[in-house]
Amino acid sequence: MKDPIVGIDLGTTNSAVGVVDSGFPILLADRDGRRLVPSAVYFGEDGEVEVGRAALRRRAIDPVVTSAKRLMGRRAGEVGSELGGLAVRDAGLGVVEIECGGGRGVTPEQVSAEILKALKAIAEERLETEVKRAVITVPAYFNEAQRGATKRAGEMAGLKVERLVAEPTAAALSYGLDRLGESSRVAVYDLGGGTFDVSILELREGVFEVLATAGNTALGGDDIDRALAEWVLGDEAAGVVDSRVLEEACRVKCELSEADEAVFRVPFYEGKRSLEKHVGRVDLERLLEPILEDAASCCRRALGDSGHGAEELDVVVMVGGSTRIPAVQRHVSEIFGREPDISQHPDESIALGAAIQAGVLSGTVQKVLLLDVTPLSLGIETLGGLMNVIIPRNTTIPCKAGEMFTNARDGQESMRVRVMQGERELARDNWELGCVEVSFSPGPRGQARVGVQFSLDENGMLEVLARDVATGVDMVLEIDSAAVDVSDESVERMVDESVAHAREDMAARVGAEARLKAEELVPAVEAVLGEGVSEGDAEERAVIEEVLRKVKELMHAEAGSELKAAVEELDRVTEALAARLVEEALGLQLERGLEE
Numbered sequence: 001m002k003d004p005i006v007g008i009d010l011g012t013t014n015s016a017v018g019v020v021d022s023g024f025p026i027l028l029a030d031r032d033g034r035r036l037v038p039s040a041v042y043f044g045e046d047g048e049v050e051v052g053r054a055a056l057r058r059r060a061i062d063p064v065v066t067s068a069k070r071l072m073g074r075r076a077g078e079v080g081s082e083l084g085g086l087a088v089r090d091a092g093l094g095v096v097e098i099e100c101g102g103g104r105g106v107t108p109e110q111v112s113a114e115i116l117k118a119l120k121a122i123a124e125e126r127l128e129t130e131v132k133r134a135v136i137t138v139p140a141y142f143n144e145a146q147r148g149a150t151k152r153a154g155e156m157a158g159l160k161v162e163r164l165v166a167e168p169t170a171a172a173l174s175y176g177l178d179r180l181g182e183s184s185r186v187a188v189y190d191l192g193g194g195t196f197d198v199s200i201l202e203l204r205e206g207v208f209e210v211l212a213t214a215g216n217t218a219l220g221g222d223d224i225d226r227a228l229a230e231w232v233l234g235d236e237a238a239g240v241v242d243s244r245v246l247e248e249a250c251r252v253k254c255e256l257s258e259a260d261e262a263v264f265r266v267p268f269y270e271g272k273r274s275l276e277k278h279v280g281r282v283d284l285e286r287l288l289e290p291i292l293e294d295a296a297s298c299c300r301r302a303l304g305d306s307g308h309g310a311e312e313l314d315v316v317v318m319v320g321g322s323t324r325i326p327a328v329q330r331h332v333s334e335i336f337g338r339e340p341d342i343s344q345h346p347d348e349s350i351a352l353g354a355a356i357q358a359g360v361l362s363g364t365v366q367k368v369l370l371l372d373v374t375p376l377s378l379g380i381e382t383l384g385g386l387m388n389v390i391i392p393r394n395t396t397i398p399c400k401a402g403e404m405f406t407n408a409r410d411g412q413e414s415m416r417v418r419v420m421q422g423e424r425e426l427a428r429d430n431w432e433l434g435c436v437e438v439s440f441s442p443g444p445r446g447q448a449r450v451g452v453q454f455s456l457d458e459n460g461m462l463e464v465l466a467r468d469v470a471t472g473v474d475m476v477l478e479i480d481s482a483a484v485d486v487s488d489e490s491v492e493r494m495v496d497e498s499v500a501h502a503r504e505d506m507a508a509r510v511g512a513e514a515r516l517k518a519e520e521l522v523p524a525v526e527a528v529l530g531e532g533v534s535e536g537d538a539e540e541r542a543v544i545e546e547v548l549r550k551v552k553e554l555m556h557a558e559a560g561s562e563l564k565a566a567v568e569e570l571d572r573v574t575e576a577l578a579a580r581l582v583e584e585a586l587g588l589q590l591e592r593g594l595e596e
């Protein structure tokens with residue numbers, strides 16, 4: 001195979017690499033014949049690095065980094081101070097660093113890069129050729145920063161990342177186009193180790209489109225392990241939970257997928273004291289409730305966003321290791337009103353789908369077009385601190401959209417274009433992805449023309465172009481590696497909050513828009529009245545002055561809808577006057593024209 005493109009599932013718990021060989025997607029196994037590489041990395045003091053099982057074997061004695069995917073593209077302020085028993089710290093400027101022994105720190109990208117290097121080495125050994133190109137999967141809910149970090153990790157591992165594919169899309173691909181009818185709707189429910197995604201996809205004439213996606217970048221089997229460990233420890237669970245306890249929780253959890261009861265045992269937990277407790281499947285199911293409820297609300301949202309009811313789906317595909325839990329399968333059948341399809345290998349189907357997509361790109365698989373959607377709206381902050389959406393959430397990518405903006409004040413020389421991501425009406429409640437300053441020659445309010453265009457490529461990378469139309473000077477902002485100054489909220493919370501705050505957000509928008517309109521209208525009306533144009537009509541003047549006074553009063557009060565009504569009234573009562581002014585101006589021009 002010459003210059004192959006491999007497909008990689010860079011998972012929270014396990015990773016895998018695959019390729020299409022003679023028309024079939026296969027996963028490539030390591031020397032021991034294992035297809036899954038645990039996403040665990042050990043960084044030795046002398047620079048040696050071990051990945052996968054070799055790293056996990058050291059776990060009892062040395063610090064080993066696991067689940068680093070949870071921190072990809074996140075800022076220090078928005079993550080906790082601990083990851084799988086290791087300390088997480090701020091390496092400066094919000095960069096996340098994981099303590100990996102002896103005071104040394106590694107970034108989540110470095111950890112992922114080591115996993116990718118190991119997968120690259122497996123592929124090179126099996127394919128007996130150098131591997132330089134890859135398709136990597138990411139949770140559909142990964143935002144710009146998280147996608148950018150994944151791409152960078154690939155580059156650090158010496159791989160050209162040809163495409164980032166949403167994990168549910170990969171799962172649907174591996175489920176098989178041949179099993180789906182000409183037009184089918186698929187829900188993919190993916191509950192893995194650290195992330196949860198649910199996507200509604202539609203296949204039409206060989207083209208896959210992700211209609212909607214929802215999820216939580218911090219929800220998965222790790223949380224189940226932690227909940228179980230904390231339940232077993234009871235009052236002793238304060239602070240960091242011992243990694244041995246977490247490992248035992250994971251083992252017991254898996255055993256309970258088969259058995260009704262298991263024994264939780266950690267020998268010599270504290271000195272001579274051992275930890276031992278009988279755990280029933282019912283106990284685990286009780287602990288699962290809040291986690292499943294969280295997942296259920298994502299499912300309802302994805303269905304709502306897709307515009308389809310559960311009964312309109314053709315199949316519900318389950319992927320991710322945690323879907324082996326019987327209670328999860330029961331829960332999914334309740335939400336979607338049908339038995340989910342569990343024919344997919346929960347741990348391998350995403351890597352197989354990535355391999356198929358890699359095959360499509362390298363031409364070894366008949367072309368299947370893959371369309372993804374943006375998980376959150378993208379826009380810029382406009383006057384009054386409002387969020388102006390340029391690409392709405394769940395828009396199919398790649399896509400391009402733009403809008404024209406102007407200066408708000410007379411003599412303004414530049415405009416700050418703040419690129420935002422999020423669902424809230426006020427920009428300050430959303431996340432800032434980056435910022436550019438566009439300068440233009442000063443002129444009166446409303447004269448400058450600044451075109452802002454957003455291009456989202458198939459990997460979900462955003463390029464923002466801001467152009468001063470008068471000079472044609474472009475400013476380009478690439479939001480791939482740009483520092484992302486996001487707030488503490490997770491993507492999940494962002495969407496939830498936008499729903500919870502919908503009413504007050506709308507009121508804030510109405511208020512801000514009315515204030516802007518008032519700021520524009522009041523000086524204009526005052527100028528006209530000052531010139532004494534309507535002197536002949538004292539009654540009309542009195543009415544206008546009265547409404548003007550009301551508008552000015554309300555501008556200083558927090559009364560959005562009243563201000564809106566007053567501004568509309570001002571518009572109405574000045575309508576006749578405005579028309580006369582236009583007529584007069586026209587008449588004046590006409591006269592001048594005649595004189596000339």
Ligand code: AMP
Nearest residue numbers: 013192193221222254257320321322324
């Ligand atoms: P993934 O990220 O898809 O590789 O999923 C890994 C997660 O699945 C981990 O949290 C595992 O503990 C969990 N898992 C794997 N096998 C089982 C099982 N038999 N029962 C419950 N959870 C499992």
